[in-house]
Amino acid sequence: IAGITQAPTSQILAAGRRMTLRCTQDMRHNAMYWYRQDLGLGLRLIHYSNTAGTTGKGEVPDGYSVSRANTDDFPLTLASAVPSQTSVYFCASSEREHNEQFFGPGTRLTVL
Amino acid sequence: GQNIDQPTEMTATEGAIVQINCTYQTSGFNGLFWYQQHAGEAPTFLSYNVLDGLEEKGRFSSFLSRSKGYSYLLLKELQMKDSASYLCAVCSNDYKLSFGAGTTVTVRA
Numbered sequence: 001i002a003g004i005t006q007a008p009t010s011q012i013l014a015a016g017r018r019m020t021l022r023c024t025q026d027m028r029h030n031a032m033y034w035y036r037q038d039l040g041l042g043l044r045l046i047h048y049s050n051t052a053g054t055t056g057k058g059e060v061p062d063g064y065s066v067s068r069a070n071t072d073d074f075p076l077t078l079a080s081a082v083p084s085q086t087s088v089y090f091c092a093s094s095e096r097e098h099n100e101q102f103f104g105p106g107t108r109l110t111v112l
Numbered sequence: 113g114q115n116i117d118q119p120t121e122m123t124a125t126e127g128a129i130v131q132i133n134c135t136y137q138t139s140g141f142n143g144l145f146w147y148q149q150h151a152g153e154a155p156t157f158l159s160y161n162v163l164d165g166l167e168e169k170g171r172f173s174s175f176l177s178r179s180k181g182y183s184y185l186l187l188k189e190l191q192m193k194d195s196a197s198y199l200c201a202v203c204s205n206d207y208k209l210s211f212g213a214g215t216t217v218t219v220r221a
Contacts (some may be wrong), residue, residue, distance in 0.1 A: 030200055035209035035211075040213055041213060042199065042211040042212055042213040043155070043199065043201075043209075043211040045208055045210075048208065058208065061209075067140070086190065090154060090155070097207035097208075098142055098143070098203060098207045100145065100157040100160060101157070102147075102157070103155050103156070103210065104154060105153070105154050106154055108154075
């Protein structure tokens, strides 16, 4: 079934630990995105990639890094997690950067 | 930067019509999206407007006025399953989406 998947579904993490959130799509979309969603703030863009091999910073990139080694995968890494990074993280993809975005099911991350 | 405003909550009765307004201030504009998000789930695409006017898609319609920085999403013949958050998102010159905080619509029997 074509779509976008994320792993893990949820995670509780101690502050200071390193964590990688995984995102994979099989729609051969060029563009991929990472958002965080916090109550009352809506979705905020963390990082994006318009095509494999390129990445860019979004609205709230500090404390996060991404890579785009191939078309399908777009992992998000928290080098040293802090409690303010507690959030729901959504990965999304689109055929081109101006097209509608398709969202993964999300990862609920709690940093203690 | 982007400034996107939409009401926090709306309540309506099953079978009724609800209009969700969205106003925006943007440094560039390449269209406006509406997404639906049920509690605990991912957002799903509803509509896209890039030119002024009304786009109709079944029970849902979306309107855009670029000169006024204004859009609305119209939900007709409301059903219980329409209870969800509705997200307004503006696509800027660099093709990145900026989202409003969302409007939670509650449909009552």
